[in-house]
Amino acid sequence: MRYKLKTIYLAHFKVGMLLNLWVSAYFTYFFWTRGFDKYPLYTLALIFKVTAYGLGLASEKLLAPKREFYYRNMGIGYRRIFGTLYIADLLLFILVLIISATCRNFI
Amino acid sequence: MQELYIDSASHRFGSRLILSSVFLNCKVGEVVGLLGRNGSGKSTLLRIIFGSLNPDHMHLKLNGELIRKGYLTREIAYLPQDFFIPQRLKVGVALKLYVNRYKSELLAMKIIGENLNTPIGELSGGQRRLVECLLVLYSDSTFILMDEPFSQLAPSAIEELHGHIERLKPVKGFVVTDHYYRQILAVSSRIVLLHNGCNYAIGNEEDLILHGYLPDRR
Numbered sequence A: 001m002r003y004k005l006k007t008i009y010l011a012h013f014k015v016g017m018l019l020n021l022w023v024s025a026y027f028t029y030f031f032w033t034r035g036f037d038k039y040p041l042y043t044l045a046l047i048f049k050v051t052a053y054g055l056g057l058a059s060e061k062l063l064a065p066k067r068e069f070y071y072r073n074m075g076i077g078y079r080r081i082f083g084t085l086y087i088a089d090l091l092l093f094i095l096v097l098i099i100s101a102t103c104r105n106f107i
Numbered sequence B: 001m002q003e004l005y006i007d008s009a010s011h012r013f014g015s016r017l018i019l020s021s022v023f024l025n026c027k028v029g030e031v032v033g034l035l036g037r038n039g040s041g042k043s044t045l046l047r048i049i050f051g052s053l054n055p056d057h058m059h060l061k062l063n064g065e066l067i068r069k070g071y072l073t074r075e076i077a078y079l080p081q082d083f084f085i086p087q088r089l090k091v092g093v094a095l096k097l098y099v100n101r102y103k104s105e106l107l108a109m110k111i112i113g114e115n116l117n118t119p120i121g122e123l124s125g126g127q128r129r130l131v132e133c134l135l136v137l138y139s140d141s142t143f144i145l146m147d148e149p150f151s152q153l154a155p156s157a158i159e160e161l162h163g164h165i166e167r168l169k170p171v172k173g174f175v176v177t178d179h180y181y182r183q184i185l186a187v188s189s190r191i192v193l194l195h196n197g198c199n200y201a202i203g204n205e206e207d208l209i210l211h212g213y214l215p216d217r218r
Helices: A002-012 A014-034 A039-063 A068-072 A078-106 B042-050 B091-098 B103-107 B125-137 B155-168 B181-187 B205-210
Strands: B003-013 B016-027 B031-036 B057-062 B065-067 B076-079 B143-147 B173-177 B190-195 B198-202
Touching: A002 A014, A002 A078, A002 B091, A014 A039, A014 A078, A039 A078, A068 A078, B003 B042, B003 B173, B016 B031, B016 B042, B016 B173, B016 B190, B016 B198, B031 B042, B031 B181, B042 B057, B042 B076, B042 B143, B042 B173, B076 B125, B091 B103, B091 B125, B125 B143, B125 B155, B155 B173, B155 B181, B173 B181, B198 B205
Parallel strands: B031 B173, B031 B190, B076 B143, B143 B173
Antiparallel strands: B003 B016, B003 B057, B057 B065, B190 B198
């Protein structure tokens, strides 16, 4: 299953993953320069993350060629594909924020 | 005995009733031929079983257990009417994604072995269809749903496909639908006709004439 998901992400979701990583990197920089105690920034970051997730989902469903049966014949549905990708991305973003906040406190 | 079973399948597209309490079952070792006129609901029924279409009502069971979507069990594979593997994907990668148990058998086949590094979109239409058929047939799933597998294939490739189905019959169950009804009659252990939203068991070609699937030329 891991190989299947890895192949799917690398073959068809590179742009979506880059967009999500860019949003994460941009907001990490924002937090680093403005401080981690600006609470409205967290809401803004969440809005941008959700927008990026929505764009990824919309581009797959509306713009990409139909791949429904290609995924489903592997026993994988869209919920699994997007769920795994977005949960991993969100966890990575939170982890990066925690590490940056800790490092900034030391500096 | 492993069995795929769907009962009371009903579905409407808008106000048009496509399926009305349809029943279909398939056991391992069986090839069920599904016939019907255009728009009779053959593909709809297969898509409902596979889980890519939510019906108005159905009971779907796999080996006695109630399931909601066939594909989530990984025991059901579906060959749609159109190409389904992205054209940039190499044949070798597709093989790795779909086939584990019968990988060596597929690698021994000329059309697979010689094209492992070829993107599937670079094959001719017939070759691409045959490769997709083989990947679905030899996939790890026990039940194989095939929607018009013989269209786009040359007669020799159709014969080859018959051979593969016969070979895998002892360990898999098949539901096959196509408009080449002679091919379906040749490969199937039993025939089901979808007509007016209902299913009819078919014994011979006379029954197909009786239900209006074939023209009466007598």
